[in-house]
Amino acid sequence: MGKLGHYFWPKTALLFYVFEEKIHCAFGYIEEGEFDIEQRREIDLSDSSELTRWLEEIRQTYPKTYVCSMLDTTNQGAIPECSKASLEKYGIDAALVHTLCVDDSWLAYTSLVEMKWFEQRFKGVEFDLLYSPFVLLYRKCMPMLDRKPALFMLHQNGVVFFAVFSKERLWFAQVLIISPGAESEVAADMQEDEAVELAFDLEMIDEEVESISDADLLGEFKEDLEEERSGEDESAFELLEYNLNFFEEMKGALSRFYHDDRYSHDFIERVTIFDMDDLGGDLVRYIEDELFMKASLHSFDPIEVMAELVAHDLEG
Amino acid sequence: MSYSFIKPKRKPKIDSESRMIMLFGAVTALLIFGFTAYILLKRSSMQTEIVSMRTKTESFHLESMEFKKEIARIERLARKYDTISTNNTLMKESIQNLFDLVPDQITLTKAILDRNGLVLYGVTPSKDVYNYLLLAPLKSVFQRNVTTFYPLENGWWRFVSVNEGSIEAGSEVEE
Numbered sequence: 001m002g003k004l005g006h007y008f009w010p011k012t013a014l015l016f017y018v019f020e021e022k023i024h025c026a027f028g029y030i031e032e033g034e035f036d037i038e039q040r041r042e043i044d045l046s047d048s049s050e051l052t053r054w055l056e057e058i059r060q061t062y063p064k065t066y067v068c069s070m071l072d073t074t075n076q077g078a079i080p081e082c083s084k085a086s087l088e089k090y091g092i093d094a095a096l097v098h099t100l101c102v103d104d105s106w107l108a109y110t111s112l113v114e115m116k117w118f119e120q121r122f123k124g125v126e127f128d129l130l131y132s133p134f135v136l137l138y139r140k141c142m143p144m145l146d147r148k149p150a151l152f153m154l155h156q157n158g159v160v161f162f163a164v165f166s167k168e169r170l171w172f173a174q175v176l177i178i179s180p181g182a183e184s185e186v187a188a189d190m191q192e193d194e195a196v197e198l199a200f201d202l203e204m205i206d207e208e209v210e211s212i213s214d215a216d217l218l219g220e221f222k223e224d225l226e227e228e229r230s231g232e233d234e235s236a237f238e239l240l241e242y243n244l245n246f247f248e249e250m251k252g253a254l255s256r257f258y259h260d261d262r263y264s265h266d267f268i269e270r271v272t273i274f275d276m277d278d279l280g281g282d283l284v285r286y287i288e289d290e291l292f293m294k295a296s297l298h299s300f301d302p303i304e305v306m307a308e309l310v311a312h313d314l315e316g
Numbered sequence: 317m318s319y320s321f322i323k324p325k326r327k328p329k330i331d332s333e334s335r336m337i338m339l340f341g342a343v344t345a346l347l348i349f350g351f352t353a354y355i356l357l358k359r360s361s362m363q364t365e366i367v368s369m370r371t372k373t374e375s376f377h378l379e380s381m382e383f384k385k386e387i388a389r390i391e392r393l394a395r396k397y398d399t400i401s402t403n404n405t406l407m408k409e410s411i412q413n414l415f416d417l418v419p420d421q422i423t424l425t426k427a428i429l430d431r432n433g434l435v436l437y438g439v440t441p442s443k444d445v446y447n448y449l450l451l452a453p454l455k456s457v458f459q460r461n462v463t464t465f466y467p468l469e470n471g472w473w474r475f476v477s478v479n480e481g482s483i484e485a486g487s488e489v490e491e
Contacts, residue, residue, distance in 0.1 A: 066327070102319065131319060131321070
């Protein structure tokens with residue numbers, strides 16, 4: 001009867017994650033401890049009801065359909081100890097977070113409010129499994145782990161999930177904000193203004209201009225700058241700026257890892273970046289040149305990793 | 317061990333349409349099985365009844381045979397009774413006739429009537445009276461007549477008349 005039920009009504013899952021105003025979805029069957037992706041779709045975030053409709057359509061045929069997603073909120077993290085009591089040590093209020101002990105070794109946590117907000121964000125979708133990006137990162141880097149700690153980063157547009165893992169445990173974890181969402185526009189504008197001012201100052205120094213209070217000269221300079229920036233150059237400049245910010249945030253996090261006494265320390269020689277966006281190779285070069293670390297960049301598909309975890313959680 | 321923050325919810329094992337179809341199928345199967353069971357039980361009950369009826373029929377048949385035999389016996393008895401009754405009537409008439417034959421002059425002292433014939437003992441005033449008044453009718457009835465006379469002191473004759481022949485005496489009823 002069980003086999004018959006499994007044949008006619010197999011376990012299926014709908015996996016999705018949100019990236020750049022798009023919901024990336026995948027539907028597939030869970031069979032013999034594996035998840036076979038049948039169909040992939042991209043849905044506009046503004047039309048999230050289409051996701052609900054698709055889910056209803058799937059559930060009519062496959063009642064045992066599980067909904068899984070990656071929790072992409074920023075108020076989350078991980079600590080190297082697997083007890084709730086340890087949260088206080090790291091300045092986290094245990095009452096405000098939801099926790100998950102991973103492999104009896106480390107603890108992933110997320111803000112309860114943000115988790116509820118995430119669940120409410122997709123009305124009509126009843127979540128069955130919610131994965132922390134740190135868990136996805138851990139799963140992805142598992143084959144690369146050895147006794148020496150290494151730095152692994154999962155980059156999603158504007159957010160980096162920064163974690164130091166070795167084979168036995170998690171050493172350090174932090175969420176880095178590179179260009180925050182709504183505030184980022186203001187911040188980005190401010191940064192742009194600062195960049196313009198900086199460029200202006202440098203230009204003034206180079207050309208030995210008399211005074212910055214000269215309004216006509218400022219106007220001329222702005223016009224020249226706009227002319228020079230063509231479309232491609234502009235995006236390349238933005239990427240360069242973004243990579244530099246990323247680099248600075250990463251350096252800051254590394255510094256916290258090395259100097260925070262609450263964490264164990266060891267020298268990190270290897271950096272692996274899993275990229276969901278398109279960072280480019282420059283960042284790897286900065287890291288290698290500036291920090292003298294061995295760096296590598298890999299593309300990251302959360303669906304693939306979630307597929308492994310879903311098969312493990314539902315069949316294992 | 318789960319890697320998810322939340323636990324998966326329980327899922328229905330089958331979809332609603334299939335559940336309806338399965339329910340319908342189950343009810344249909346139940347009805348079919350129920351009806352089959354009813355028919356089987358009824359069949360078994362009827363088989364038992366048939367066996368019982370056969371036994372009863374055989375019993376009735378035997379009883380019928382016995383009744384037939386009894387009826388035949390009774391009929392035979394009735395026929396025999398009729399025969400005896402007829403014979404007795406005939407005998408009675410014969411005896412009546414016999415006594416009617418005896419003339420007033422002759423006195424009978426004893427008479428034995430059996431299957432073989434009639435034996436008369438009596439007293440006659442003379443042989444002629446006997447011969448003319450009694451022997452003549454006896455001869456017409458019996459095939460053989462033997463008479464023996466014994467003289468008495470007063471001149472009369474004692475006689476013993478043995479008559480054998482056609483008169484059928486009544487027989488006992490045999491069952």
